[in-house]
Amino acid sequence: MRSRATFVSLRLNAITIAVIIGVLIIAGRLVSVLVDWLWFSSIGYVDVFWTIVDAKVLLFVAAFAATTAALWISGNLALHYAAASRDPHPAKIYPRDEAQPFSDVVDLIASRTPWRLALLGGAVVLGSLIAAIEVSNWDIALRYLHQVPVGKRDPIFGHDIGFYLFSLPAYLAVKNWLLLLTLGCTLIAGTLYIAHGDITFEPAPIAFSPAAMGHGSVLFGLFFALKAWSYWLDRFRLLYAENGVLSGAA
Numbered sequence: 440m441r442s443r444a445t446f447v448s449l450r451l452n453a454i455t456i457a458v459i460i461g462v463l464i465i466a467g468r469l470v471s472v473l474v475d476w477l478w479f480s481s482i483g484y485v486d487v488f489w490t491i492v493d494a495k496v497l498l499f500v501a502a503f504a505a506t507t508a509a510l511w512i513s514g515n516l517a518l519h520y521a522a523a524s525r526d527p528h529p530a531k532i533y534p535r536d537e538a539q540p541f542s543d544v545v546d547l548i549a550s551r552t553p554w555r556l557a558l559l560g561g562a563v564v565l566g567s568l569i570a571a572i573e574v575s576n577w578d579i580a581l582r583y584l585h586q587v588p589v590g591k592r593d594p595i596f597g598h599d600i601g602f603y604l605f606s607l608p609a610y611l612a613v614k615n616w617l618l619l620l621t622l623g624c625t626l627i628a629g630t631l632y633i634a635h636g637d638i639t640f641e642p643a644p645i646a647f648s649p650a651a652m653g654h655g656s657v658l659f660g661l662f663f664a665l666k667a668w669s670y671w672l673d674r675f676r677l678l679y680a681e682n683g684v685l686s687g688a689a
Contacts, residue, residue: 494577502573506620507566513624513658514558514631520650521635554631561630565623572619576612583609593678607675614672617665625658 472492479488586605592598628651632638637648647655679686 494581495574498577498580499570499574503566503570506569507562509620510562510565510623510627514627517628517631517654518554521632521637561627569619573616579608579612595678610672614669621658621662628654
C-alpha cells in the first residue's frame with residue numbers, strides 16, 4: 440500500500456514539474472512574440488510581423504504533423520512485429536537459466552506499460568521537438584516558395600544563381616529534417632523492440648530478432664540514402680565555400 444502511494448506521489452510530482460516547465464516555456468515564447476510585435480508596430484511594418492508569424496505557425500504545423508505521423512507509423516510497425524505482440528509474456532531470443540537484472544527490469548516495465556498510449560505520447564513529444572527546431576527555417580521556406588530566377592547561370596553546373604539562393608538552402612533543410620526524423624524513428628522502434636524482448640543484451644553478445652533486424656535495416660538504408668543525397672548536395676556548396684584565400688571550387 441505504501442509503495443502504491445509513493446508511486447502515485449512521484450507521478451503527481453512529475454506531472455506538476457512538467458506542467459510548470461511547459462508554462463514557463465510558453466510564457467517565454469509569448470513574451471518574445473509580444474516584444475517583436477511592439478517593435479515591428481513601432482516602425483510601421485506590422486504586416487511583416489504577421490507574415491513571419493504565419494510562416495512559423497504553418498511550418499510548425501506541417502513539420503509536426505508529418506513528423507508525428509512518421510514516428511507513429513514506425514512505432515506501430517515495431518509493436519506489430521515485436522515478439523510480445525504475439526505472446527502475452529515477452530519472448531526472449533535466448534533462454535535464461537539465471538536472473539539477468541537488466542532483462543528482469545525491462546520485463547517488469549514492459550508488462551505494466553500501455554504501449555499504444557506511450558507510443559502516442561512519445562511521437563507527440565518528439566514531433567514537437569523536431570518541429571520546434573524546423574521553425575527556425577521559416578525564412579528559407581518563404582524564399583523557396585517565392586523564388587524568382589536571377590537570369591545568370593554558374594559556369595560549373597549551369598544552374599541559375601537563384602538555385603543557390605532559394606532552392607539549395609531548402610533542400611538542405613529538408614535533408615536535415617529527414618535525418619532527424621530517421622533518428623527519431625530509430626529511437627522509438629529500438630525502445631519498443633528492447634522492451635518486448637526482440638533486442639537482448641543479456642547474455643552477450645547483443646541479439647536481434649528477425650523483425651528488429653528487418654526494421655533496423657530499412658531505417659539504416661534510409662539513413663544511408665539520405666547521406667548519399669547530402670553528398671550530392673554538397674557538390675553545389677563547393678561553389679561558394681571559403682577555402683583559404685579564395686572562395687569557390689578550388
